[in-house]
Amino acid sequence: MEQRTLQNLEFDKVLVHLAGLAVSDAGAEACxxxxxxxxxxxxxxxxxxxxxxxxxxxxxxxxxxxxxxSGMLDFVEAPGNVLDLDDLWALRQVLAQAKELVDSISSAPGGSVExxxxxEAVDRYPWPGQSWSGLARCIGDNGQIRDESSPELLLVRQEVRRIHQTCTRKVKEVVQTYNLLQYMQDEYLTLANDRYVLPLKSNFKGRVQGIIHDYSQTGExxxxxxxxxVDLNNExxxxxxxxxxxxxxxxxYLTGLIRSQLASVRGVHDLLVKVDVLLAKCSLAAAFDGTALELSAETPLNLREARHPLLALTEKGSLPLNLQLKPGQKALVISGGNAGGKTVCLKTIGLIALMAMSGLxxxxxxxxxxxxxxxxxAFIGDEQSLEGHVSTFTAQIRHLSALWDKADAETLVILDEFGAGTDPAQGAALAQAVIDELLEKDASIAAATHFPALKAYALSREKVRAASVLFDPNTKKPLYRLAYDQVGASQALDVAREHGMPETVLRRAESYLLMDGEDTSALIDRLNSLAVTREKEIETLHKERDKFRSKRDRLEERFxxxxxxxxxxxxxxxxxxLKDWKSGKVSHKSALKELSKTREKLVKPVVVQPEPVKPFSVEVVQPGQRLSYLPWSKTGVVEEVDGRRNRVKIDLSxxxxxxxxxxxxxVDEKGVAGPKTPVTTGATVKAERNIALRLDLRGMRTDVAxxxxxxxxxxxxxxxxxxVEIVHGRGTGVLxxxxxxxxxxxxAVSEFRLAPEDMGGDGMTIVDFK
Incomplete structure (x- = not known):
């Protein structure tokens, strides 16, 4: 990535803020x-x-x-180098915290599957167990070497403590025997040049035989x-x-342990730095309510409620923008008044793209x-150079020419007022040609312009989308919002009036506009007013949609x-x-009645009063005729007719x-039952067909079953x-x-199958009827 682009989009300022969220110097440097x-x-x-x-x-x-x-570990690589106590203490602290981190990642609620x-970052390097064990055993919590580090060190320190006790006891005896307390400044032993000494008042120094090692700063x-x-001190x-x-x-010994596991120790330190950067990213996301962005070659630009990252960090009230292209569009051309937010839109797109490409x-x-x-x-701002004899326009052309061979389908080019440093007609024509060529290279473009020709170009080209920054129709203040598929006026005179330009100058400018026939401000103002109204209506519709969605979710939850x-x-x-029936408290018939009542709570038949119909007479029925049997909603063939009892024998599948x-x-010619079908019965039957019954055969003989x-x-x-469901058990499989x-x-059986394992598996068969 070009350094000039990173500077123009202020990417380094984002990294400075990110580094400020890290807890370590190494993490801040990595940020x-x-x-x-x-x-x-x-x-x-x-x-x-x-x-x-x-x-x-x-x-x-x-x-x-x-x-x-990093410096310490580079120092350890040399075979003859030995780490001092401060280095080892720092390393012990780092490994102790790394151990907490590793345990947290491996055993936090949810597990590493989450x-x-x-x-994977933890497993990339094996844990330096020997180094950690050695440091924990030899370096105490106070940063000093423990007595138990070696048997020889323990013996030596025990002797040192014995000497201290002996010196203390002898001094106490001598002071009491010879009444030396009046000569002493303090009642304690102290060390000077690693030797035990007594603090005496200077005017009594000749009263006791011995060696003076030093004086206090006051000389007293x-x-x-x-x-x-003397002998004890020599010992x-x-x-x-x-x-x-x-x-x-x-x-x-400890340095050797660390040198033998140097790769693991360095990996653990790198893991801490990586997690420091990760947590800094999490803090950055929390600071501006950010999220990880999806990168896909198949989707167009679609930044919903996007805010400029730096403004979002410094100004909590920064307004969000919807920066969107439709499928097939590759260029966004933004127009509108000065100070309306065009450059902010371009920088928002560019900086968000850089951050997403960096994993932020x-x-x-x-x-x-x-x-x-x-x-x-990114071509943003005045890039002229007096030292290099380069004008604004020349600088733009020079930098644009350098990228020409690099542009492809994975390129974003940001043009802020490109061509503004020369004749407007020629600059607009050149800008259109540049966008045409970039589109032919399948590159993406985000541009801001005041050229009327480029505004018309944005409305007429298929792959280009026009957008306008909106202004309040009454106050002429910018709303920092975009209206798509329209262009906006530059409103230079309004901006000049707001910033103190004399009214006489402004009236003269308006007269020149009228003379040139280029005053289209009334039309543009009307378009702006319509766009503002439309945006407000869309916002209201979105709020209503969100309200209805919330209401629907509540109703679904309640249901x-x-x-x-x-x-x-x-x-x-x-x-x-069922429990009462199995225990014999109720009969089989009573149990079925109770189950039927319970079933009615789940399925309530829809009762619709049928129209009065004449009773069906079987006298007109002939054997072989097809009739509909209403309780089953099935069609059958008549086999026999009993006119005296008004019944027929029918074959149903x-x-x-x-x-x-x-x-x-x-039944009519299409096989549909005639008007005599009772609506109530049919609705009831349809509801009851969803009820499944079960037969338990376990313990029965085969013939009985x-x-x-x-x-x-x-x-x-x-x-x-x-x-229905038939429970026959597993057993030998004979039943x-x-x-x-x-x-x-x-x-009448359509098909049957063994039940799923959670319902009984091969111990139960599910039967479906035709």
Whole structure:
């Protein structure tokens, strides 16, 4: 990415703000080095950020400040170098925090399945267990080497403590014996040049034999070593030397451990830095309510409620913009008055594109998408150079010529007032030609202009979309909103009037406009007023839509609660009836009645009063004629007619049965029942066909079970159900095979199958009727 583009779009200011959200110097430095990436890397960073947001919400881990270790780890690479105690203490602190981080990622609520990319970062380097164990054992919480680091160090320090106790005891005895308390400045021993001394008043220094090592700054106190402490101090010096040697052995040992696991230690430090940058991104997203943006080559520019990132960070009331292109469009040309926000729109598009390409969250609403851009070129501001003898127009042409061979379908070119530094007619013509050529290269363009010719061009070209910044029709103040598929007036005179230009100058300018015949301000103002009204109406419609959606969601939620409640009540009552029947409290007939009442709570038949019809007479019926049997809503063939009892024997898909004439209806040529079909009965039957029954055969002999199945199927047909369940158990499978053989030969059975595993598996068969 060109450095000039990054500067024009102020990408570095975003990175400075991001670095300020990091907790460590190493993390802040890594934030300042964030840059646009390849599409695959940018998507990976976006996914890493999304998972990091989820993890940070679940985990209780909070990253604390930690020192940078890069220089220290480079120092360790040399074989003869030894880390000092401060270095090891810093490394211990870093590893301790890294251990908390690793445990948090691996065991936080939700598990690593929720954030596999974070777990992958943890698994990339093995944990430096030996280094961590050595540092935790040898370096104490106070930053000092522990006595238990080695047996030799422990013995030496025990001797040092013995010397200290001996010195304290002897001094106390001598002071009491010779009444030296009056000569002492303080009642304690102290160290001077690693030797135990007494703080004596300077005017009594000749009263006691010994060696003066130093004086206080005021000169009132001298640090005096009595002769009886000389031998003990000499022994102490030898022990101190041994202690330093043993401590150095510990430092050499720990440095060797770290050197042997240097790659893992460096990986753990890099993980902390990476998580520091990740959490800084999360804080940045929280600061301007940002989100990870989708990058896709298949979608046009669609930034919903987008805000300029820097304005969103510094001005909480910054107004959102909808920056959108329709499918097939590649260029957005924005026009309108000065100070209306055209350049802000261009910078918003460019800066959001750079941030998305760098894996950073951006301040847009959900559902926003961005084309797959890999190159961004921004021509914003006055780029003239007096030292280089380059004018504004020349600078624009020079930089544009440099990108010409690089432009392709993955390129975004931002043009702010391109061609404004020369003759307006020629500048507008050149700008149109440049956009034409870039469109032929399939590049994307975002441009702002005041040229009338370029405004007309934006309205007439197929791949170009025109937009105008809106102004309040009454106050002429900018609304910082866009109206699409229209152009806007520059409103230079209104802006000049607002900023103090004399009225005489403005009236003279208006007269020149009238003389040239170029005063179209009235027409543009009318278009602006209509656009503002339209935007307000659209906003109102969106609010109404959101309100109705919210109401619908509440009603659906209420319906779901009522449905669950009703289902629970019916299930409880049905289980109670079955329990009473199994325990013998009620008869089989009473249980069926209770279940029928419970069923009515779920399915209420729609009762519509039928029109009065004459009773159906079987006298006109002939054998072989097709009639509709209303209770089953099926059509059958007449086999016999019994006129005396007003009934017929009818064949319904292989089932022959005598039926009453009142349950029959004529069938027209299309096979549809005639007007004698009772509406009430049909509605009731349709509701009841959704009720499934169950027969339990477990424990029965095969012959008894098959007899029960036959009666059960007949009863189900008469009850007009569409599906039943037969429980035969798993066992040896003999009963299941016999039941299936019966079902294959039963004429009214459409199909049967074993139940799903959660309903009984091969221990139950589900039967569907024709």
């Amino acid at each position: 300042r080095k964030v840059e646009p990436l390849s599409p695959d890397s940018a998507r990976s960073e976006m996914d890493f950020f999304r998972q990091g947001q989820v993890w940070s919400q679940y985990a209780s881990f909070r990253l604390r400040q930690f020192p940078p270790l 954030w596999p990319l974070l777990q 106190t001298c640090y005096f070593e009595p002769l009886f402490l 102490l010096q030898e022990l101190k030397q041994q202690e330093r040697e043993e401590e150095r052995k510990v430092l050499i 969250p951006v301040p847009v609403a959900g559902g926003s998408t961005l084309p797959l851009w890999t190159k961004v070129f 779901e609660r009522d449905r669950e409640k009703l289902f629970t009540e019916v299930q409880t009552q049905a289980q109670g009836v 292989g089932v022959s049965m005598w039926v009453e004439g009142k349950d029959l209806a004529l 098959l007899s029960e199945v036959s009666r059960f199927l007949d009863k189900a047909l008469l009850g007009n159900v569409s599906q 299941r095979k016999e039941v299936h053989r019966l079902l294959r030969d039963f004429p």
